[in-house]
Amino acid sequence: MYASPSAEKAYFVITDGEGNPIPIGTLTGVTSSQVGKTYRTKSRKHGAEMKKSGKQSRMERDRVVGTEIFHMLRQRASKRGKDLPEKLQLHLVEIRFADGHLEETKRILFAE
Amino acid sequence: MDTSKKRNAFSLRSSVTRSLSRIALGFFSLPTVSSLEGFFLRLFFGVVVAFTISLEVPFPAQPHPAGLAHFFDLTWLSDPHNLFAYRSVIYLLILFYVAGLLLPIVLPALAVGHALMFTLYNSQGYTHHGYQIVSLTLVAQAATVLYYTALKGLRLQPPDALLSSWLLVQSQVVVVGTYLVSFFTKILSTGGMWLWNANYIAIDLIKTQRQHYFSRFNPTDAGNPAEAMWLLEHPWIARGFFASGALLEAIAFLALANRRLGFLIGVGLVLMHRSVSMLMGLRFQFNEMLCVIFLVGIPYFVARCLERVRSRAVRLGILIGAGLGVPLSYFVQPVSVQTSMPLPVYLIGLINSLSVWADGNWMDILRFTLPMWTTCLVTAAAGAMAALLISGTKRSTQP
Numbered sequence: 001m002y003a004s005p006s007a008e009k010a011y012f013v014i015t016d017g018e019g020n021p022i023p024i025g026t027l028t029g030v031t032s033s034q035v036g037k038t039y040r041t042k043s044r045k046h047g048a049e050m051k052k053s054g055k056q057s058r059m060e061r062d063r064v065v066g067t068e069i070f071h072m073l074r075q076r077a078s079k080r081g082k083d084l085p086e087k088l089q090l091h092l093v094e095i096r097f098a099d100g101h102l103e104e105t106k107r108i109l110f111a112e
Numbered sequence: 113m114d115t116s117k118k119r120n121a122f123s124l125r126s127s128v129t130r131s132l133s134r135i136a137l138g139f140f141s142l143p144t145v146s147s148l149e150g151f152f153l154r155l156f157f158g159v160v161v162a163f164t165i166s167l168e169v170p171f172p173a174q175p176h177p178a179g180l181a182h183f184f185d186l187t188w189l190s191d192p193h194n195l196f197a198y199r200s201v202i203y204l205l206i207l208f209y210v211a212g213l214l215l216p217i218v219l220p221a222l223a224v225g226h227a228l229m230f231t232l233y234n235s236q237g238y239t240h241h242g243y244q245i246v247s248l249t250l251v252a253q254a255a256t257v258l259y260y261t262a263l264k265g266l267r268l269q270p271p272d273a274l275l276s277s278w279l280l281v282q283s284q285v286v287v288v289g290t291y292l293v294s295f296f297t298k299i300l301s302t303g304g305m306w307l308w309n310a311n312y313i314a315i316d317l318i319k320t321q322r323q324h325y326f327s328r329f330n331p332t333d334a335g336n337p338a339e340a341m342w343l344l345e346h347p348w349i350a351r352g353f354f355a356s357g358a359l360l361e362a363i364a365f366l367a368l369a370n371r372r373l374g375f376l377i378g379v380g381l382v383l384m385h386r387s388v389s390m391l392m393g394l395r396f397q398f399n400e401m402l403c404v405i406f407l408v409g410i411p412y413f414v415a416r417c418l419e420r421v422r423s424r425a426v427r428l429g430i431l432i433g434a435g436l437g438v439p440l441s442y443f444v445q446p447v448s449v450q451t452s453m454p455l456p457v458y459l460i461g462l463i464n465s466l467s468v469w470a471d472g473n474w475m476d477i478l479r480f481t482l483p484m485w486t487t488c489l490v491t492a493a494a495g496a497m498a499a500l501l502i503s504g505t506k507r508s509t510q511p
Contacts, residue, residue: 002354003294003301005312009319013326025327029170030238032323037238041176068175072237079170093322097315097344102336 010094012036014073017087017112027084028076038069039090039109066090066110087112138369142277148418148427150276151212152411157249157283158210160401161222163466164246165202165229169195174235179227186232202226203460212270216261223250245290246398249406252282283406284368290399291364291381298358306358311350314343320392339391357384367407378407397470425499433495437488438462444483 012035014024025031030038042065050056070088077084089111096103145153172190174181188194202225208218227250230243256278261267271279298306317340325333343350360380367377381403385396404410421427442450442458453461462484468477 002313002316003297003306005302005306005309005316005354007312007315009315011319011323011326021326021329023327023329026329031327033320033327034238036323038236041237045176072175095315095319095322097312100345102318102341102344 007098008094008096010036010092012039013091013093013106015089015091016085017089019089019091019108022085024073027080027082028073029080030073030076035069035073035090038072039065042068062090062109070112135366135369135373138373142274143280143371145273145276145280146415146419147270147273147276149412149415150271150273150279151210152414153276153280153283153405154210154212156405156411157402158206159463159466160398160405161209161226161246161250162203162206162460162463164243164398165199165226166460166464167229167233167243169229169232171232171236174232176235176237178231178234178239180224180231181235186228186235189229189232198225198229214268215257215271215275216266216268219250219254219257223247223254226250242396242398245287245402248290249283249286249402252286253279256282280406281368283402284374287399287402287406288364288367288377291361295358295361298361307351307355310354310358311343311347313354314340314350317343317392320394324393333393337391357388360384371409371412374407375409378403378409381407395470401466401469421496423499423503425503426496429495429497429499430492431495433498434488434492436495437491438484440491441484441487444487449480 012032013021014032014035015021024035043061046061046064047056050061069090073088074084090109091106092109093104093106096105169189172187174185174187180186189198202222205218205222205225208214209222227247230240230247233240233243257271257275260275260278267275302309317337321333321337321340324330343353360377364377364381367374382400385400385403389395418427418430421430439455439459442455445458449458462481465477465481468474
């Protein structure tokens with residue numbers, strides 16, 4: 001449990017095409033935490049493959065990983081009889097505690 | 113005056129030495145496990161194993177194979193018919209396990225079978241460690257039985273006192289081992305700085321709450337948790353609080369020394385998990401259940417209570433009566449329950465009522481299980497009376 005505490009942590013948010021968060025766990029059964037774990041697993045796998053082939057690009061990796069994650073989420077949603085928005089975005093939010101204040105910065109990793 | 117001080121210091125030193133040597137010796141002696149305690153250990157653990165397989169695995173693919181999924185395609189478990197058949201086999205194996213029959217065959221099959229479902233779950237790209245402690249305990253018990261068989265020969269009847277002791281100790285080793293591994297992971301992954309940085313677990317707390325919120329939009333998860341903000345503002349108190357948990361993980365192995373220490377450490381670990389659950393909403397229900405069974409020793413206390421009944425026949429009568437009360441309680445349930453679920457589904461429903469451990473929905477579970485508890489009480493009493501009558505008649509007919 002909590003093997004490496006630090007002043008910075010990150011989590012993942014799935015939004016619609018406009019950047020509005022959607023309740024991904026309710027719609028797909030895959031929680032925000034599981035999205036994060038999947039992103040890391042797939043990034044490791046594709047990162048290693050890209051390293052082998054000599055093409056290392058974080059943007060390209062995020063595109064491949066993001067596409068796979070959205071495909072999985074759509075499959076899970078349809079199994080539950082739910083619809084996801086036509087366009088999805090994968091956001092990374094970083095939480096930082098510095099000088100007695102909590103800061104959060106958000107950036108898009110991949111957008112359809 | 114000086115002499116009395118010296119004498120007191122000497123007696124304190126010798127009593128500390130005695131206690132420490134008693135603890136140290138405890139690691140080299142096996143606990144005595146009666147056949148009744150062995151049965152309750154298998155019964156309680158068997159119920160937990162049966163509860164774990166209520167998990168759904170609707171995964172038609174295994175994109176990131178883990179463990180056995182590297183060698184076998186486990187996606188057949190995602191088919192509801194196959195899952196039903198799989199669960200039926202596991203339930204059957206659990207019945208044999210609880211009865212203590214064919215353990216050298218049943219336990220390895222149960223260990224591998226149980227792992228299949230969770231291997232498929234963990235082959236989706238997001239691992240979940242919550243069930244691993246259960247699978248690991250099954251693997252340890254299977255290895256113990258196989259080693260015992262290699263040493264003493266094949267035994268298909270219920271385990272003897274030695275094997276029961278081994279099974280308990282090896283299960284305890286797995287439980288406390290998971291905490292020791294967790295402690296060393298903390299120390300190694302932070303280069304020994306874990307305690308110093310422990311106050312930042314409050315950031316994890318905030319992150320977890322955000323993840324909960326963005327999963328389900330539950331309004332109670334919105335905003336910053338007040339406890340986390342307070343801990344961030346009081347880093348030394350936070351360090352002390354989280355360090356106490358890490359310390360408990362580090363000394364968890366002492367539970368192997370004797371039952372008293374096992375009880376104390378088991379209770380401490382359950383309290384630690386409960387506080388984590390309250391603070392972060394993260395539940396470690398299977399860790400808690402296994403701590404209660406193997407460290408706190410609830411099966412030991414239940415067995416001790418029943419062993420106070422001197423007559424073996426009456427004890428057996430109580431056990432058989434209580435056991436029969438479980439399926440019989442189906443007929444005491446309201447008609448709505450009987451019409452909505454056939455008997456096998458009802459029995460599985462009783463097992464799955466263990467979900468109360470995590471969701472705390474006590475009223476609903478009590479309403480559902482109360483007929484079972486009352487029926488078991490009545491049938492246990494009836495079993496005891498029948499045993500008394502039979503043994504009395506036998507005695508009176510003896511010349």
